[in-house]
Amino acid sequence: MKTAGIVAEYNPFHLGHAYHLEQTKSFGATHTVAVMSGNFVQRGEPAFALKQSRVKAALACGVDLVIELPLPWACSGAETFAKGAVGLLNALGFLDCLSFGSESGDVELLQKAARAVDSEELNGSVIKDYIDSGMTFAAARETAVAELYGDELSQLLKTPNDILAVEYIRALDTLGSGLVPLAVKRRGAGHNEEKVCGGFASASRIRESIVVGNAYETLLPPASYNSIQSELEEKRAPAIYERLETAVLYSMRSKSPEEIADAPDVSEGIENRIAKAAKEALTLEELFSKTKTKRYTHVRIRRIVLCSFLGIKKEDNEGMPPYIRVLGFGTEGKKLLRKARKSASLPIIMKSSDILKLDENAKHIFDLECRSTDIYALALPRVLPCGLERKLTPVIFENEE
Numbered sequence: 001m002k003t004a005g006i007v008a009e010y011n012p013f014h015l016g017h018a019y020h021l022e023q024t025k026s027f028g029a030t031h032t033v034a035v036m037s038g039n040f041v042q043r044g045e046p047a048f049a050l051k052q053s054r055v056k057a058a059l060a061c062g063v064d065l066v067i068e069l070p071l072p073w074a075c076s077g078a079e080t081f082a083k084g085a086v087g088l089l090n091a092l093g094f095l096d097c098l099s100f101g102s103e104s105g106d107v108e109l110l111q112k113a114a115r116a117v118d119s120e121e122l123n124g125s126v127i128k129d130y131i132d133s134g135m136t137f138a139a140a141r142e143t144a145v146a147e148l149y150g151d152e153l154s155q156l157l158k159t160p161n162d163i164l165a166v167e168y169i170r171a172l173d174t175l176g177s178g179l180v181p182l183a184v185k186r187r188g189a190g191h192n193e194e195k196v197c198g199g200f201a202s203a204s205r206i207r208e209s210i211v212v213g214n215a216y217e218t219l220l221p222p223a224s225y226n227s228i229q230s231e232l233e234e235k236r237a238p239a240i241y242e243r244l245e246t247a248v249l250y251s252m253r254s255k256s257p258e259e260i261a262d263a264p265d266v267s268e269g270i271e272n273r274i275a276k277a278a279k280e281a282l283t284l285e286e287l288f289s290k291t292k293t294k295r296y297t298h299v300r301i302r303r304i305v306l307c308s309f310l311g312i313k314k315e316d317n318e319g320m321p322p323y324i325r326v327l328g329f330g331t332e333g334k335k336l337l338r339k340a341r342k343s344a345s346l347p348i349i350m351k352s353s354d355i356l357k358l359d360e361n362a363k364h365i366f367d368l369e370c371r372s373t374d375i376y377a378l379a380l381p382r383v384l385p386c387g388l389e390r391k392l393t394p395v396i397f398e399n400e401e
Helices: 014-028 051-060 078-091 107-117 122-132 135-149 150-155 160-173 205-211 222-233 240-254 270-280 285-289 298-310 331-343 354-359 360-379
Strands: 005-007 031-036 065-068 098-104 182-185 324-329
Touching: 005 014, 014 160, 014 182, 014 285, 031 051, 031 078, 031 222, 031 331, 051 065, 051 324, 065 331, 078 160, 098 160, 107 135, 107 182, 122 135, 122 240, 135 150, 150 160, 150 324, 160 182, 160 324, 205 360, 222 360, 240 270, 240 285, 240 298, 240 360, 270 285, 270 298, 285 298, 298 360, 324 331, 354 360
Parallel strands: 005 031, 005 098, 031 065, 098 182
Antiparallel strands: 065 324
16 A cells, blocks of 8 residues: 645645646555645635635545645745645644655756755845845745746746646755655646636636536536536535625724734734835735735735635644644555554544643634634525534545445
């Protein structure tokens, strides 16, 4: 048995994800464990559909076991997102490799880039000088890598999946993990790309098609399509951020700059720009655009606003996730869970009452999850009541014989 870990949002599970799973298995993986974001995702907005629905689609499409990346890490930038996700997979204690999509598909080159990013030479005055010139951290790091190590490595810091791949490898190195990195070269449409390429479409294109009523059946595996159709019929999808717009604007108008500064990833006085923009903006997009600067990207602003709105503070994602929460499993996943109970270095959570046995930090993280789901329920076509998170139990998928 060879088990691969995968970091995912499956928002929704599409043909690119199916291809990645297929390739991972073609490289020798007999079993897969996915760590998946919950009801809010890294781009700073609600996930398209409830996590239970996305888990069911992933299991039906071949993933064996799905665990959750808790909220404070799921809504973070690439480094913290990767640190939390890889930390959880490593904590299971029985995985063999970490499989991820990558524009380059070159593990050796990605490992060199990871070492370059962590080098003392880069993290000294070189990167600081570029940041002081007004560059975003990402642009400063890319430019510094080009200057010190050449364009071949710096190019890996331009594309989203290679950027995440570098962060996954850095996280493995920091943990001293024995997981072997496995890069699957991406096919078809790129991240956020509008057109369909070779039958593959980006998740953002698929979400847009669903919202506006365009055909999308051919862009998803049948099991994922059926899952989404069921959610649409029950009015449990799509979750749309604009349904929370008034609540978010009210929240940001009500906060002082000091309160906004408590959110992760806030520095250099950006909290003052957000507080000022919130008093002028009439829409979320206007709030983001009024706050955006050369140094602060649109997506970073989105994450800061979402975290502040949901009550996530800087200290909430500084360490590693405090538990492994199981979201779903299939027939083979049940066997993996038995292994995890013997090998895991973190508590395994199957139901909300399991949290009561843990420390105050774990309870706090779970409380954040519960409150955020109560808010997420307001973004759905049919508003759902509070308390869904505490009632949540793992999705059990029985494979057809």
